[in-house]
Amino acid sequence: MWTDLGLDLDAHDALLDVLGSAYKDIYLAQKNRPEGMAYFDFVMSEVHGLRIKEIMDEKASGRKIIGSYCVFVPEEIALAANATLVGLCSGADFAMEEVEQLLPRNTCALIKSAFGFKLGKVCPYLESADMIVGENTCDGKKKAYESLGHLVDNLYVMDLPQMKTENGKVLLKGEYLRFKDAVETLTGVTITAESLKSAIGVVNAKRAALHRLCSLRKADPTPISGLDGLLANQVFFYDNPARFTASVHKICDELEIRIQEKKGAFPEKTPRILVSGCPQAVPNWKLPMIVETSGAVIVGEESCVGERGARNLTADTGSTVDEMMDALVDRYFQVDCAIFTPNDQRLLNIQEMAAAYKADGVIHYGLQFCQPYLMESIPVEKALEEKGIPCLRIETDYGMEDMGQLKTRVEAFVEQLR
Numbered sequence: 086m087w088t089d090l091g092l093d094l095d096a097h098d099a100l101l102d103v104l105g106s107a108y109k110d111i112y113l114a115q116k117n118r119p120e121g122m123a124y125f126d127f128v129m130s131e132v133h134g135l136r137i138k139e140i141m142d143e144k145a146s147g148r149k150i151i152g153s154y155c156v157f158v159p160e161e162i163a164l165a166a167n168a169t170l171v172g173l174c175s176g177a178d179f180a181m182e183e184v185e186q187l188l189p190r191n192t193c194a195l196i197k198s199a200f201g202f203k204l205g206k207v208c209p210y211l212e213s214a215d216m217i218v219g220e221n222t223c224d225g226k227k228k229a230y231e232s233l234g235h236l237v238d239n240l241y242v243m244d245l246p247q248m249k250t251e252n253g254k255v256l257l258k259g260e261y262l263r264f265k266d267a268v269e270t271l272t273g274v275t276i277t278a279e280s281l282k283s284a285i286g287v288v289n290a291k292r293a294a295l296h297r298l299c300s301l302r303k304a305d306p307t308p309i310s311g312l313d314g315l316l317a318n319q320v321f322f323y324d325n326p327a328r329f330t331a332s333v334h335k336i337c338d339e340l341e342i343r344i345q346e347k348k349g350a351f352p353e354k355t356p357r358i359l360v361s362g363c364p365q366a367v368p369n370w371k372l373p374m375i376v377e378t379s380g381a382v383i384v385g386e387e388s389c390v391g392e393r394g395a396r397n398l399t400a401d402t403g404s405t406v407d408e409m410m411d412a413l414v415d416r417y418f419q420v421d422c423a424i425f426t427p428n429d430q431r432l433l434n435i436q437e438m439a440a441a442y443k444a445d446g447v448i449h450y451g452l453q454f455c456q457p458y459l460m461e462s463i464p465v466e467k468a469l470e471e472k473g474i475p476c477l478r479i480e481t482d483y484g485m486e487d488m489g490q491l492k493t494r495v496e497a498f499v500e501q502l503r
C-alpha cells in the first residue's frame with residue numbers, strides 16, 4: 086500500500102518509530118485516563134494503518150479524497166458530493182533541509198511541516214488525496230501554496246476574505262460556490278438539497294459531540310487531561326465522522342460518571358489553564374506535555390484544533406441548496422482566525438472561554454514567525470488583564486531545543502496561579 090502511494094518507506098518507518106515512542110512517552114504514560122481513550126489510542130495507532138486502508142478502499146470504490154490545511158474548508162460540501170475530507174499533517178518537522186530550499190527559514194513551523202511531509206514523502210493522506218485545498222489565509226500560507234503548486238498537480242486554492250464585512254461575506258459565498266463546483270466536477274456527483282442537508286447533519290453531530298466533551302472539562306476536577314482533550318480535537322480531522330461522533334459520546338458518558346464520582350485526571354484545585362492561539366496539529370503535543378508535567382491542567386483550547394474550529398453549528402433549516410450554502414457561509418464566517426481584521430470577537434470569545442472553563446490563567450501559544458497570532462497575542466493579553474486573568478505569551482516552534490526554557494517559564498506561571 087505504501088509503495089502504491091509513492092511513500093519513502095525508510096523515511097516513513099523512521100517517522101512511525103518516532104511517533105510511536107512519543108505517543109507512548111506522552112500519552113500512554115498518563116495516569117487516571119478514562120477507559121474511552123482506548124478509542125483514540127487505537128485511532129492514533131492506526132492513523133498510518135487501518136485508517137489509510139479504509140481510505141484506499143473508499144478510493145477503490147470510486148470515492149474521492151480531499152485534503153485540507155484549514156478549518157475554512159467546508160467538510161459539508163465534500164460529504165454532500167460523496168467525498169471524504171481529511172486534515173493534512175502539519176504538526177512535526179520533517180525534511181527541513183529540503184524545505185528550507187523552497188521556503189525562507191523564517192516561515193512558521195506549520196507551513197514548513199506541510200512541505201516537509203510532501204518533500205519527505207511520508208504522508209499517506211496527502212499522497213492519497215485527489216484534491217488538496219490550500220486557502221488564502223495568512224501571507225505565509227498564501228505564498229507557500231504558490232510553491233506547493235509546483236510539487237503537486239491537484240492543488241485547489243480557495244480565496245478567503247480578511248474582513249468580516251458584507252463584501253467579505255459575498256466573497257466567501259462566491260468561493261464556497263466555486264469550491265462546490267470544483268468538488269462536483271472532481272466527484273461527478275451533483276450536490277442536492279437532500280445530500281447537503283444530510284452532510285450538514287453529519288458535521289453538526291460531530292461538532293456537537295465535541296461540544297459535549299469540551300463542556301465536561303469545565304468540572305473540577307476535570308475528568309480528562311488537556312493532552313487527551315487535545316487528542317480528541319485532533320482526531321476530529323482524521324477519523325470517519327460517524328465513528329468519531331459515536332466514540333466521543335461514549336467517552337462523554339464515562340466522563341459524566343467520573344464527574345459524579347469526583348474522579349479527575351488531576352486532583353481538585355489543580356491550576357486550570359486555557360490555551361489560546363495557533364493550531365496544534367498532530368503530533369504537536371509539546372505545550373500540553375509541558376503544562377501537565379508542571380502541576381497544571383489544560384481545560385480548553387481556543388484554537389482551530391479546538392473550540393475556534395468547532396464552536397458553531399450550521400443552521401439546518403434551509404430547504405434549497407442555496408439556502409444551505411448561505412447557512413454554511415454564516416457558520417464559517419464566525420470563525421475568528423487572526424487573519425481577520427479587526428478581530429475583536431476573538432478577544433471576547435477568549436474572555437468568555439476563560440470564565441466558562443474557570444481558567445486560572447491563559448497561555449497564548451504562538452508559533453515563531455506567525456505574524457497574525459503573535460500580533461494578536463498582545464491585545465489578547467490586555468483583554469485578559471481587564472478581567473484579572475493572568476496570561477503567559479509564549480512563542481515556539483516544533484523543535485525540542487527550547488523545552489527546558491519553556492518548562493521554566495510555565496512552572497513559574499503555574500506557581501503564580503496557585
Ligand code: BJ8
Nearest residue numbers: 155156193222223363389422455
Ligand atoms: S482558520 S488559524 S486553520 S489559517 S500558524 S500558517 S496563521 S503563520 S494556521 Fe489556521 Fe485556518 Fe486560521 Fe485556523 Fe499562518 Fe500563523 Fe503559520 Fe497558521
